[in-house]
Each structure stands twice: as structure tokens, then as C-alpha cells.
Amino acid sequence: MVQDRKSFVAWLQSVPMLLVFASFFLLPMLLVTIVSAWDYNEYEMIPAFSLRGYTDTFEGCIAGLPDLCTILKTYLNTLKLCLLTWSLTLLIGFTVAYFLAFHVRSKTWQIVLTLLCTIPFWTSNVIRMIAWIPLLGRNGLVNKGLLGTGLVQHPVEWLLYSEFSVVLALVHLFTFFMVVPIFNSLIRIDKRLIEAAYDAGASGWQTLVNVVIPLAKPGIVIGSIFVITIVMGDFVTIGVMGGGQIASAGKIIETRLNALQFPAAAANAVILLGVTIMIIAALTRVVDIRKEL
Amino acid sequence: MGEKRPRSFYVLAAFFAAYVLFLYGPMIAIYILSFQGPDGGLTFPMNGVSLVWFSKLFAGTGIVDIGAAFKRSLKLGLVVMVLTVIISVSAGMAFRKSFRGASFLFYVAIASLIMPSIITSLGIALEFRLLDDFAIQHGVEGWTTAMGLFTSGLGAHLTWTLPFGLLIMFAIFNRFDGRLEEAARDLGATPWQTFRHVVLPIILPSVVGIGLFGFTLSWDELARSSQAIGSVNTLPLELQGLTTTVTKPDIYALGTLTSAVSFLVIFLALIVILVLQARQRRHGSDAGKGLV
Numbered sequence: 001m002v003q004d005r006k007s008f009v010a011w012l013q014s015v016p017m018l019l020v021f022a023s024f025f026l027l028p029m030l031l032v033t034i035v036s037a038w039d040y041n042e043y044e045m046i047p048a049f050s051l052r053g054y055t056d057t058f059e060g061c062i063a064g065l066p067d068l069c070t071i072l073k074t075y076l077n078t079l080k081l082c083l084l085t086w087s088l089t090l091l092i093g094f095t096v097a098y099f100l101a102f103h104v105r106s107k108t109w110q111i112v113l114t115l116l117c118t119i120p121f122w123t124s125n126v127i128r129m130i131a132w133i134p135l136l137g138r139n140g141l142v143n144k145g146l147l148g149t150g151l152v153q154h155p156v157e158w159l160l161y162s163e164f165s166v167v168l169a170l171v172h173l174f175t176f177f178m179v180v181p182i183f184n185s186l187i188r189i190d191k192r193l194i195e196a197a198y199d200a201g202a203s204g205w206q207t208l209v210n211v212v213i214p215l216a217k218p219g220i221v222i223g224s225i226f227v228i229t230i231v232m233g234d235f236v237t238i239g240v241m242g243g244g245q246i247a248s249a250g251k252i253i254e255t256r257l258n259a260l261q262f263p264a265a266a267a268n269a270v271i272l273l274g275v276t277i278m279i280i281a282a283l284t285r286v287v288d289i290r291k292e293l
Numbered sequence: 294m295g296e297k298r299p300r301s302f303y304v305l306a307a308f309f310a311a312y313v314l315f316l317y318g319p320m321i322a323i324y325i326l327s328f329q330g331p332d333g334g335l336t337f338p339m340n341g342v343s344l345v346w347f348s349k350l351f352a353g354t355g356i357v358d359i360g361a362a363f364k365r366s367l368k369l370g371l372v373v374m375v376l377t378v379i380i381s382v383s384a385g386m387a388f389r390k391s392f393r394g395a396s397f398l399f400y401v402a403i404a405s406l407i408m409p410s411i412i413t414s415l416g417i418a419l420e421f422r423l424l425d426d427f428a429i430q431h432g433v434e435g436w437t438t439a440m441g442l443f444t445s446g447l448g449a450h451l452t453w454t455l456p457f458g459l460l461i462m463f464a465i466f467n468r469f470d471g472r473l474e475e476a477a478r479d480l481g482a483t484p485w486q487t488f489r490h491v492v493l494p495i496i497l498p499s500v501v502g503i504g505l506f507g508f509t510l511s512w513d514e515l516a517r518s519s520q521a522i523g524s525v526n527t528l529p530l531e532l533q534g535l536t537t538t539v540t541k542p543d544i545y546a547l548g549t550l551t552s553a554v555s556f557l558v559i560f561l562a563l564i565v566i567l568v569l570q571a572r573q574r575r576h577g578s579d580a581g582k583g584l585v
Contacts (some may be wrong), residue, residue: 006390009484011556013387016380017455018398024448025405028416035419096312099305103298113309115563120316123555125547126532131319133325134336140336141322146569204301225407236516238538250411257520262419268354269412276409 025248036266045054045262053267057252065107074247075275081238081248082231085170089227091180092169092171097219098212100179101186114183121176129169136160136168163245164248167242174230178223186212225280232276319374320552327545335542345548359531359547366528367441367452367554370512376447377454377507378500384455385462386488399459406456410516413452417521421445440523449521450511457510458503463494465499498569505562 001094039050061069068076096117104110120128135141136159144153158164189212197207215219235250256265330341350359388395405413421440428436439445473495473578477487493500515529522530528551535544 007392010387010390010392011519013383014392014395014398017384017459019406020380020448020451021401021456024417025403025413025452028420031419031423032412032416064405092312095305095308099309103302103305108533112469116313117316119559120320122505122559123552124513124529126515126529126536127323127552128320128547130536130544134322135319214477229407229409235411235413238531243524244537250409253411253415254501257415257418262422265415266419269415272409273412
């Protein structure tokens, strides 16, 4: 009886959160899936079964072979940006987390430095994007510096509103999502394991590759999932930093929405979700397989 | 301590310093540039120093009605903060006991956290649009739209802040000594008294942290709001709109002002957390002091 009552109270306490997710996450996701298979015309959606949202999206994909159609090109480009951002955030995030976890000895300093990395996360993403303009623009600091030293004769144009600036901004914004989970994994590693590796004659590099990285794997996977899902669905950073020139999976959805083509937007959302889930599944599988070996 | 640092320490410390510079450098550049003189442009050098661009913001001339967007974002942020704290703490308490659907709720929270924002935003927009269509078709008197800052907008923000709140609660209770509650119960405290006088004071600093996440994440939220906010814009949406049109440093002034609010909130929250922790240390444990 007491146990029943306790679990009833617990259930009650969880209801507010469940209600929020049910009405603003689960139901909307269900509707996206349903509406993706609705018909539509120029100005409204029509609640009748139709795969037009999907067929329109892949229009010309088979007829146009061997050239890639727009949607496939866009996805390949998004994947490329994703891969670049992922590898850079992983490299930087791991190094920063490693420094914080193993080289900063006092607890106070660890907290202070971690906070230093976290504070930008609590400030606006748009401002952190705009912040690159005075540095990378045509008359920006970087170009002035390059011209001043005579390294280039004309201002470098690809610094801003290019794939370079998009990846730079994405790394700038989202490395934090790698640092935190990896730091969390590293801090839990029993320091005696590292001492044991050292005593057994392993070099610093061998210890890193054979002891630290395998033990940091959960953090690496969690961080990777964060970064990949963010970049796959991103349309704000690509919009602002790409100067409206670069297409991405997220931007397709935004464009369809602005045209009020809800079923087409929903179909694209389902496709994006499918691709993202496949990447995450592959990622967790790769990690697990390596664990088996 | 005092032991000699290996060479790798200095290499990694330099890397870390470079990373911090990379994080803060660009932001500092726009804070400086927002104090451009009246003839200054979007890039260095500074053409004099002035508050012209700030006064332009407050005068409401030049760009869109920033004051209104500012107030809207502030109000929404505060509501999101309060709801995030209450709902997360409540759910966090629930997860300490077992209840039906616990793991389901956990996975839903994680899914909501990593779902690409544009999809969540699209879903909420769709939901409210269908609701509107339904209401209008069934002749609800005077119905225009249910979409708005404190309906769809609030919901969109909560799908982003609540997962963080829940994860912080998990982190708190991983380190929480359950015997404290048992002791309170043995001394005859009701569940509410146990929570109010034992659990809450201990977790309070972290609860302030949840509030900090709730406010700042909402204050800066853009992607999830983009489709789901209705006819009025929040501050980040106005800022994003300005990036394509503005050629004067007003946008930096607005950026500086927005960041100032973030920094103020972060600063206040950290102070409160430090004060609470200091108080806990003072009053915390009487172990070893014998019977008083």
C-alpha cells in the first residue's frame, strides 16, 4: 500500500513534465509525420493522402541521373559541413576537456575554467555569429592584417559568407557540447589506471590511445550526437554566416515553411529525421563494434 | 603540489588559452565596436568613441521597435525560468522513486533535447495551425489564432529548457545522500516538511543553476521560436532579421545590450550560488561537535 502510494505521488510529480512534452513535442512530431503524407496546393494543406510532399522533394532525381538532383546535392553538402564541424569540435573539445580534467589540479581552478568555457553558451548565438563580421569582413581585421603584411594583394573574399565562415561559426558555437560530456567521462577515469599504464611502460601517447580514449568513449559519443543533430538541422548559422548562398537540409524546411507548404516541409522534416537517426545509429554501432574487438 | 609540470602541460595550457581567446575574442570585438563614434562603420578602426548607437536604440528611431521586443523576451524568459525550475524539480523528485513510464519520460526528454530545432518548431507551428483551422471551421466566435508568445512560443522554449533542467536534477541526486531524508522521516517529518526543510536547502544552489539555464536559454533561443512564436518577434529573432539589413553599428549596440542582460543574469546567479554554498558550509554539518 505504502509503495503504491509512493509511486502514485512520484507519477503525479512527473505529470507536469510529461504534459509539456506530450503537447509540445510528441503530438507535434506525430502531426509532422501525418501531415507529411497530405496533399497541398499553393496556399493550404488538404487532408487527403498524397505522397506529393515526398515526390516533389525528389523531383528529377531519377530522370536527371547521373547528375545529382538538388535535394541530394543539398544533403551531401550538409553532410560535408557536418563532418568538418564534427571532426573539428571533437579534436578541440577533447583537447580542452583533457586539459581541464588531467592538468588542472585544484578543484577551484577546474570550476573557474569550466565556467569560462560555459559562459558563452549562456549568451546569444546570433551575437556570437555577428561577432565574426568585424574580423572576417572585406575590411575586417584579418584582411587588414594580411594586406598589411603583404601576404595578399587583394582582400580575401572567402573569409565571410562562405562555407569557411559557416564551419568556423559552428565550431565556435558548439564545441561546448563536446567539452562537457567528454570532460564528464574523463573526470570519472580512475587515475590509478593511468599510473598503472605508466608503470607498465606505456608512453604518454600509448596511454592516451589505449587507456584514456576508450574510457572517454561514452562522452565522445554523447558529444558527437549533440553536434551532429545540431548541424544537420541547422538553418540559422548557415543562413547568417553563409550569406544566404549555402543550401542545407534545415534551410529547405524553412523555405518550404515560408511558402506555407506545410506537407512539403513536413516531408522534408521526416527525411531529415531519418538521415539523422541513421547517422546516430551508425555512430553508436561503430563504437560498440570497436568495444567488442 | 609543487611537483614539476610536464611539458605537455604547457602545450595544452597554451591550447586552452587559444580556445578561450577564440571564444571571447570576437564577442569582445563587437562590444568595443558598439561604442563607435557617430561616423564609425561596422569594422575597425574606431572612429571616435560615443554612446550614439545606444541612444539610437533607446530613442526607437532607426531600426524596429527594440524596446517592445526586449520586454517580450524578458517576460517570456522569466516565465520559462520559473516553469523550468518548478517542473524540473518536481520531475527530478519523481525520478528518485520508481514510477510507471519513468524511462519513457527520460527518453522523451533526451529526444526533445537532440531533435533538430527546425523540426520541433515546424511541429508546433503545424499543431497550432491545425487547431486554428479546426476552430475556425467549427465557427468559434472571434477566433483568430491560438499561436502566440505564451502559448506556442512558451511551449517551444520549454521543450529546449526542460531537458537541461532534468539532466541537472539527475546530476544533483547522483550525489545526494538519501539517508538525510530517512533521518528526517524517522524524526517524524512529513514528506512536504522533508522536502522543504531538508532536501530543498541542500539542492538550492543547483536549483538556482536550473533557473540560470532556464532564463538564458530562453532569452537567446532562436531556432525553435522561429516558426512557433506567432506574429510578434523575440529579441533574438529581431537581431537575426537585422543581420541582413543593417549596415550601421546599431546592431552591435543591440548585441552588447542583449549580452549585458545575459552577463548580469549569469553574474547574479553565480553570486547567489556562492552565497548559498557559503551558508551551507557555515551551517552545514555538526558532525564531530558532540551533543549540544
